[in-house]
Amino acid sequence: MNTETNTEDAIQVSLLTGWLGSGKTTLLNSLLKHEDMSETAVLVNEFGDIGIDHDLVDTVDEDLVELTTGCICCTIQGDLTRVLRELFLKRVKGEVAKFKRVLIETTGLADPAPILHTLINDPIIATRFYLDGVISTSDAVFGFGQLDRHEEPRKQAAVADRIVITKTDMAEEEQLNDLEERLHSINPTAKIYRVTKGNIKPDKLFGCGLYDPETKTFDVKEWLREEALRDENNTQSHDHAHDHAHDHAHDHAHHPHGEHEHSHDPERHGDGISSFCIRYEEPLEWPAFVAWIQTLITHRGENLLRIKGIINIDGEDQPLAIHGVQHIFHHPVRLPEWPSEDHDTRIVFITKDLKKDIIQNSLEALQLAAKS
Incomplete structure (x- = not known):
């Protein structure tokens, strides 16, 4: 990278x-x-x-x-x-x-x-x-x-x-x-x-x-499309309140597309697929960020279905865009300017059997180590 x-x-x-x-x-x-x-x-x-x-x-x-x-x-x-x-x-x-x-x-x-x-x-x-x-x-x-x-x-x-x-x-x-x-x-x-x-x-x-x-x-x-994840997260608590009654009503119905529990929580279906966005307010140390990505690729590449992000690099005025699928990452693209006043690093993940807190904690640990 x-x-x-x-x-x-x-x-x-x-x-x-x-x-x-x-x-x-x-x-x-x-x-x-x-x-x-x-x-x-x-x-x-x-x-x-x-x-x-x-x-x-x-x-x-x-x-x-x-x-x-x-x-x-x-x-x-x-x-x-x-x-x-x-x-x-x-x-x-x-x-x-x-x-x-x-x-x-x-x-x-x-x-x-x-x-x-x-x-x-x-x-x-x-x-x-x-x-x-x-x-x-x-x-x-x-x-x-x-x-x-x-x-x-x-x-x-x-x-x-x-x-x-x-x-x-x-x-x-x-x-x-x-x-x-x-x-x-x-x-x-x-x-x-x-x-x-x-x-x-x-x-x-x-x-x-x-x-x-x-x-x-x-x-x-x-x-x-980070806002799509925010919209999804905002409706999850509302949907959860209706899940039990909704599932119970449909479990006794006939479904032409096959038997299943009528739940759209990926975990309930055994997908193990999660979508989330990680934000980081402070500019990131580029060597530490590269080391973090490479560690993720090496150890959890099969679980990284898709990654897209815009990165605020310490000491740089222009952001970098990153994009990867599993073990494969495109070379970063330097954007001519920030698209808005929001200069936070935002990375959208779609993962399988890999939780947000594991990824976020590992990034924070490497960044703290780099700045210490």
Whole structure:
């Protein structure tokens, strides 16, 4: 974490993930037809999996298709590093349209960590691409049961910036409300959209990163979404008072999405997933902060599903933005200025089986040691 990175000239990368059968293919196919997908390169596992409309095909070779919408569709073929390098080289040579963002279908991957590893650790790719956000799909009919039975969809929801509930025309309103509430309890900071047949405007899914290339500004508030956690915490005590009666009434009802206790406390479902924000008023000693992060990564990396933060460094006028998923951390981004009068360090965590007090106490201990 000693090197800062510049995102202003780099290409946005979004990851599309979701449990098997959750509607990724339908969503992707719908997006490919949208005129707002111009200047976008879409990386998929197999062309046959998404059934590209032949009327949209402009040019084609073995691994790459250019569509009349201005979108490029390319197969990954197992080696993401090679594909991104070759695609960027074709862009430089003018062999393909000058795309400004990349959407990667992460079929078969439980979480985005391997792709993030490629984006960050490959020296050529790291200077040309940066993560904009993670998009996760959830099946309106079966999603609740899948969240109960499988760890992967819970992790996918936990690390997402945008969650798309698919197949909403096949579900009852109560199912949709239950699923949305469950997803929100796992990840209060993600925006959730209900979609039928993949119909959603691309701008709802993209542009959720720290840097907005359209305005050429850093949108810290939208990226960090710290206020969503404050809203969640403010309602927890109110909701807790109703939990017992609410659960009792629904435990005797039939649920099309599978048997479960009707509680949206992640701990009650065995998720072990927590969302919280740590604030630190005093400027932080950078060497101690780096040591703290590296210790967390080394010993509890599997439990750190997502971290975003804006850091006030002692002796520095400009804040640093940090972003990590599990063991993988982007290089810090130095912001041109503070986004508001609030200069406190704020770090948003989404963790699994790792409590806030453990993290906060360890940071405070290292900072005290550094200043003594």
